[in-house]
Amino acid sequence: AQSVTQLDSQVPVFEEAPVELRCNYSSSVSVYLFWYVQYPNQGLQLLLKYLSGSTLVKGINGFEAEFNKSQTSFHLRKPSVHISDTAEYFCAVSESGSNYQLIWGAGTKLIIKP
Amino acid sequence: EAGVTQFPSHSVIEKGQTVTLRCDPISGHDNLYWYRRVMGKEIKFLLHFVKESKQDESGMPNNRFLAERTGGTYSTLKVQPAELEDSGVYFCASSQMRAQYFGPGTRLTVL
Structure with a gap:
């Protein structure tokens, strides 16, 4: 993938409200798509993947994402967020035929308001 | 099953010094990757090992960085001499197929 764009650097949302974190990519070949989450003071954890x-792929902690090839998007959604979802979320892409190195978005900080 | 581990978790060194970061991948994973996140920037690929061989080191910033993977097990990333711009979080990941599993990272601060 040439680039991955996460348009929102921060997304504030009230607890129990739905959330969508946006991810768009550009590539001329088939891609594999991933969302990772980094909780405060922790490493990167794989949330879900599309191979x-x-x-429509489902991940851990009630998250899901939908791959839209025509729009080159892989948006992450959760119907009802919890305070424990406070974290930074990263979208990443690898291209078929490559060594599967990941190309990353800039990350989106999800801020849960009580 | 143990996950990917990295050592140290933090390192603070002075400009010009040498630092060696270590990564122990998940047992049986042939692929090992190093990434780096400089503050305020995106996570960037550094290099990829398949077993003990460097498959792709196109992301290595310059020749002050040297990575090795002894016997196809753990890997080390040495920075010599360190510069201020090397500060950041260094992540290691391993995989057997396409999904990569990450360690907790090493936060390197160069003063």
Whole structure:
């Protein structure tokens, strides 16, 4: 992938409200898509991945994402957020035929308001 | 199953000194990657090992960085001599297929 764009650097949302974190990418070949989460003072944890098959993928902690090839997007959603979801979320892409190195978005900080 | 581990978790050194970061991948994972996040910037790929061989080191910033993977197990990343712009968080990841699993990172501060 040539680039990955996460348009929102921060997303504030009230607890129990739904949230969508946006991710768009540009690539001329097939891609594999990932969302990672970094909780405060922790490492990167794989949240979910799209490799092939159904475009709607479910991950841990109630998150899901939908791959839209025509719009080159892979937005992350959760219907109801909890205070424990406070973290930074990263979208990453690797291209088929590559060594699978990840190309990263800038990250989105999810801020949960009580 | 143990995850990816990295040592040290933090390192503070002075400009011109040498630092060596270590990564122990998940047992059985042939692929090992190093990434770096400089403050305020995106996470960037540094290099990729398949077993003990460097598959791609196109992301290494310059020849002050040297990575090795002894016997296809753990990997080290040495910075010599360190410069101010080397400060950041260094992540290691391992994989057997396409999904990469990350360690907690090493926060390097060069003063």
